Amino acid sequence: MVGVETVAQATARSKIIAAARHVFVNPGYAAATIKQLADAADVSVQSVYFVFGNKPSVLSALLEVEVAGDEARISTLDRPWVAAALGAPHPLGQLRIQVHHGRLILERTADILLALRAAASADEDAALLWQTNLAQRRTVQQHLMIGLVEKDPSVDLETAINVALTLTSAETYTDLVVESGWTGEQYEEWVVGTLASTLGLDQAKKSRPRRM
Incomplete structure (x- = not known):
């Protein structure tokens, strides 16, 4: 069960990061909401909070991935x-x-x-x-x-x-x-x-x- 949850969490993380790229540019970071992120990523609002906790953490993760070009730590x-x-x-x-x-x-x-x-x-x-x-x-x-x-x-x-x-x-x-x-x-x-x-x-x- 733990392994399945880990895969699901990783999948949700990737989807949210991909969606955040577009949402944070338009309508912009300040105007963006967790619900908009969830809708764009096709996940629940609860998933966004569970994986990242808050909007700044999503942006931080997005920058880390885009600077690196991949999700390798x-x-x-x-x-x-x-x-x-x-x-x-x-x-x-x-x-x-x-x-x-x-x-x-x-x-x-x-x-x-x-x-x-x-x-x-x-x-x-x-x-x-x-x-x-x-x-x-x-x-x-x-x-x-x-x-x-x-x-x-x-x-x-x-x-x-x-x-x-x-x-x-x-x-x-x-x-x-x-x-x-x-x-x-x-x-x-x-x-x-x-x-x-x-x-x-x-x-x-x-x-x-x-x-x-």
């Missing part, structure tokens, strides 16, 4: 692409790997993050989740840029972190890719080129590493 810093980026021999090789995967994450999360930011001004739970996401993004960029500085000690760490956070924000991605019609590849090239130029990296070595 593996943190961003333990993902293979992070190791591949840090293992690249040249700073530009590292940037290409991390920017590529950062773009894939933004494809999955930019609309959710903008909805969360919009809700943060009026909702205390949303504000806390927004600040948590900002802190997590900084932690990831700091980890990656420490590796970059080890490859090129002339790079200023804080500058690298702050510029990367700005270029890879949901706002910047949405302005260029969604609103202005850039392709994902154009966006990647711009981010890599801007970072390399700002940080004073040698762009003569532009060999493209195999993406992991």
Whole structure:
């Protein structure tokens, strides 16, 4: 019986997370209700409360899944692409790997993050989740840029972190890719080129590493 309940709970969790992506973007996180989540997921209201407890927990789970790209409980810093980026021999090789995967994450999360930011001004739970996401993004960029500085000690760490956070924000991605019609590849090239130029990296070595 326990095993059946566990499978049922996992199934409900996946359905609720999938539904939350649409409900939290339209009508928006602040306006969304547990009943709307339940209806969109085709589960009972009681199931939403049983699996997640409250609306902020649903949003937190949604962000975790969309950032990762799957439901595996593996943190961003333990993902293979992070190791591949840090293992690249040249700073530009590292940037290409991390920017590529950062773009894939933004494809999955930019609309959710903008909805969360919009809700943060009026909702205390949303504000806390927004600040948590900002802190997590900084932690990831700091980890990656420490590796970059080890490859090129002339790079200023804080500058690298702050510029990367700005270029890879949901706002910047949405302005260029969604609103202005850039392709994902154009966006990647711009981010890599801007970072390399700002940080004073040698762009003569532009060999493209195999993406992991």
